[in-house]
Amino acid sequence: MTSRLSSIESKLTFYVLSFSIVLGVLFSAAQIGFDYTAESRRYHELTAQLLERQSGPAALTLYNYDSSSMKSILDSLLMNPAVVASVIVENDTGFEQRSGLSKRELSDTANSFYYRAHDVELLEPAIYSKNSRVIGYLIVWSDERLTRQGFERRAGITLLLDVLRNIALAVVLILVFRARLTSPLKRLMERLMAIDPRQPISAPLVVEGSLRNSELDDLAHKMNDVLRAMEGEISQRQQAETRVRQLNEQLEEKVKARTQALNDSNSQLQSSLDELQRTQDLLLQAQRMASLGHLAAGMAHEINNPIAVVYSNIATLSEYLTELIALADQYRTAEGGIADKALAQALIQMRTAIDLDFVRDDAPDLVRTSKQSLERVRNIVSELRTFAISENQQKETASLDELMQQAMAEQNISQRDDLRVYSHLQQLPLVPCIPEQVRLVFNNILHNAADAMPSGGTVEIAGDMQDEWVAIMVKDSGTGMNEEDLSCAINPFFTRKEIGQGTGLGLTVAYNVMVNHGGELLIDSSPGKGTVVTLRFPRH
Known part of the structure; x- marks a missing residue:
């Protein structure tokens, strides 16, 4: 079953909203950029026109060195909100009259990026000379931030309104698509998924009125034809299976009838054979078990008896060796009290000849290894008994x-x-x-x-x-x-x-x-x- 996030309706909603918002933002950005360029161009044109109008009076005041008039002209230029500084500069002598921000303030690295200069040439007044000689320049600096003052807010409002307008349009489109396209498609899909494979045409597919006479209507008619063909195939298959089942039942009855006599005659023979086979197996098993049991019992009896004797003798011998070694140690202790030097020397030579220390150390090992060997023989005999299961x-x-x-x-x-x-x-x-x-x-x-x-x-x-x-x-x-x-x-x-x-x-x-x-x-x-x-x- 398709999840809600991957359904056609969810994808269509996502695509419409996404493209509406993206296209709205793109068109709004293009419009804002165009308005920004037009606004900047209009401001520069107005500034150029203003400087052109003031170039004549500024040239006359500069020619006459009328400082008060130059100051008035420069202050009038500062009345423009975007103009932050104005200056009249003489070309030959470098004389200048300034108003607004100073040179140091204009060159401030933090704000210099936003300052833009506009200038116009000041020509020698015609009343004093017939030559149009450049005597100086009228220069103004404008702050680009002030020229765009209020523009960002208007641009933001414009962008927001455009996005909201596109979202509203997208919502309307989504509602229309759901009502006229996706909802009928979903209901048609639900009816298609609910079809019973055993009775496919019990509920024919019908396209709703909004999508009739469309490609989907043709698809639904084609699916109904396929379902009718499937129902016909299923009906024919069921009839064939019923016929085959009947034939099989009849054949089985005939086979049972014909083989019943043979089964009856073979049953007694098979019972006799089975009984004979079981009797033979039991006889062979009993004979083998008896032979192996007698062999294991005989070997165990014949081996265990001498082993028991040897084991008992070794235990007794171990006690004897222990007592003899203890007695030899006491004789060794008493050697110092023998007055007869010759007898004492003879005892020493005898102890050295038989190497009593070696005997004391080696005798327990000999007894222990002998017991281990006997235990191993006992284990072998015990394992031989497992060659047959005793009847007990x-x-x-x-x-x-x-x-x-x-x-x-x-x-x-x-x-x-x-x-x-x-x-x-x-x-x-x-x-x-x-x-x-x-x-x-x-x-x-x-x-x-x-x-x-x-x-x-x-x-x-x-x-x-x-x-x-x-x-x-x-x-x-x-x-x-x-x-x-x-x-x-x-x-x-x-x-x-x-x-x-x-x-x-x-x-x-x-x-x-x-x-x-x-x-x-x-x-x-x-x-x-x-x-x-x-x-x-x-x-x-």
Whole structure:
């Protein structure tokens, strides 16, 4: 919808007022300039005539050096309001008689711009000489401001009256245009905009009386013809659609009638196939789960038993070492009290031979690293158990956002100053899963992302909801993987980390957990551009 400021009526009003004011000011300025020029020319002509009349008496008084007469002539010239100074100057001797402003006042820089001199030659009187010799000059100075006195006020009034006259004319023109042109156009446009596309000719366009028999009337007749044609096309289209709809309904009824028998016969077969397929899938899944479960349980049992023994023995050995080192320290303290020098020397040599100080410092480290290695073996065994979901583990609906927050807290990934983590999972729905295993998947993915950025970087976590899936994307800005590493990423015990830094089971465990949940794990990576791991969980 056109705004009021950009409508034809508003533009026409603006143009009429603008051009009326501008043209009024221009014509008034031209008239004032012409009057000013005529007024100045008339004043100069009158001044010249006055000087010409006074040139004869002034020449006679100058020839006779009649100072009083010259003073009278000069004072009479000052009676003109615009004349500010007058002087009679003799040509040969430089004698002068002055009245009005002095030379210094006339040369005042502040006002000299406005002073203008008018002069006339004084000829030797004819009664004294037959030669028309110039004996001097009669000069008057007029103030241009005084010659224009009152003219500015008259010019301002003239300009104001002309502008007001043009504005009044413009207002009249605008009212006429609105009544005879723009208002009928606006009403015609409103009727055109109100036309119903489904029934275009229900309200034919009619031009108002002021614009009839004009180009707009021809346009309205043409628009009515177009609208009638549109209504005919719409009617034909509706009839065709109705016919097509009827044919489709008849065809659908025939197809339904002919396929009903086939559907009835296929339904039992499809039900049987579906039931057989479900039974087969369940059997295969049960067999695979049972095999993997037995394998994981057997390995865990066979490995955990010796690990438990070794772990217990190391703990006991640690206590023994602590007690032996304490006993050795007491012997060392008691060496000073042994009277037998040979026995004391032998003890010293024995302590030096076994390097007791080194044993004291190295033994706790050996015990600690042994415990760490055993813990790593325990973790490997624990991860192997995730290769199959136990029948005792029941799925429950859980929030992926909460599980991700727990995994981030366990990994302490937000505690690193060189890592920036952005997570956007708040709007995701609950999904059926085993929370402990999903949290283990998140832990492994976040751990790999942090390891891929030893110098810091960015981890972005986002979610996406589809019809049947809920996807979690974890993107890091780390080193990335080449095609060879990417093809082996989920293989058990595959890792590019240094020895002791990783087991190579993180992605393998994550992949198996996602498969056991009926989901997917996708990896997209390239060297130097980071890695994106996508986890897709079924919504039902």
